[in-house]
Amino acid sequence: MMSSKPTSHAEVNETIPNPYPPSSFMAPGFQQPLGSINLENQAQGAQRAQPYGITSPGIFASSQPGQGNIQMINPSVGTAVMNFKEEAKALGVIQIMVGLMHIGFGIVLCLISFSFREVLGFASTAVIGGYPFWGGLSFIISGSLSVSASKELSRCLVKGSLGMNIVSSILAFIGVILLLVDMCINGVAGQDYWAVLSGKGISATLMIFSLLEFFVACATAHFANQANTTTNMSVLVIPNMYESNPVTPASSSAPPRCNNYSANAPK
Template sequence: MPTTQPNVHENINSLFLPPPYQPSSSSIVLNQFQNGPQPFVISGIFTNGQPIQGNIQTVDPIVGTKSRSFTTEAKTLGAMQITIGLFHFGLGIVLGLLCINYLNVMTFWSLAFFTGYPFWGGLSFIITGALSVAAINQPNLCLIRGSLGMNIMSAIFVFFGVIFLLIDEGINGTYQQDFWAVLSGRGISALLAIFSVVEFIINCITVHLAKQAIRTSEL
């Protein structure tokens, strides 16, 4: 029987006719991934007909391969190494002046000065810091390897230098020596020992950063 409601046939046909095609959000994202100029890192869950639950981030492959820790920290550490090397030179000269005898009076006797540790140790610290700064200004794998090797060598120099300075603290202080010369010499030896320990810590940190930079560049 014909019905008086004209919308009944339209509602019945809409139940059996397929809905118009609508591209899913996952196919849109895949088309953008194929045609886009930059790669994407997509985190989330793909569901047909449902929006993506997650974030889409753009990754720069050039920036991702750089060792940011080495470039940001090694320059400061290199400047500190150069400063410590200059302090070694200055304190070594003062320590040498305290070792000079006058009026047949025994003054401070320094094994560290006679072995030349304040000078060859300070020179190695300056060269090590300069290599670290040069590796930042001109990024080069050879400079980073050179900085790594010099930091290891400087750490070895510090080991022997601290031993010499501790010997200086122990062998001085007899009644035949000048009191003020011994007191000043011990103070300078203590300062050199403190700077040497700081240099050793900087060496260890720079070696770790240089190894990370070399490992990152070889990937």
């Protein structure tokens, strides 16, 4: 005999997790519709994910998307580059002027070195070797490269200025020796007095300019070497911790609440 008692179905509570994170902008019991985007959180996340640019000398920020790293270079790089930019222009102009003076006085030395009949002219080993001309041309090239490097500041121009200033310093040292020889071997019998006097004066002037060129070329090469070597130093990379989570939920000051709902399903 079957019982007439109604069969009771056990009430089962099934909990379904909420796919949307809680937000302080939502009213109680309100569910955020699917596909909606919190524009404020996205904007804040994009701003925090972007690395901040640093404008101090020698410090640069990475601007490539997706990396999230800040690259920092030694601050001495900016100091060396600024020193080169300030000094190279003035020193380059001095070198150009010295080169032009060498070519001009070299032409005068060539004219007084000729002998006329039995009268000997000024004997110049510097003119025979062509020092006033190739030396002056080298000084002009060195000065031009230094001025160009101080304006554009490219690695190629800095290296070119460094190399040419080393060559110019060597040529200036050789020129000083040749001009000293010119001042010592002249003054013998049979030479024109005025030619010897003028030649020694011009040789002394060129020797002073050669000494000036030697020190200027050494100083310019020093600044160019500092600017070239400091830019090859290692770069310190600081990872950006905000890049791993570009979208961060807004903080909520409201107490936590349960947004779950239950479904009663009879067995």
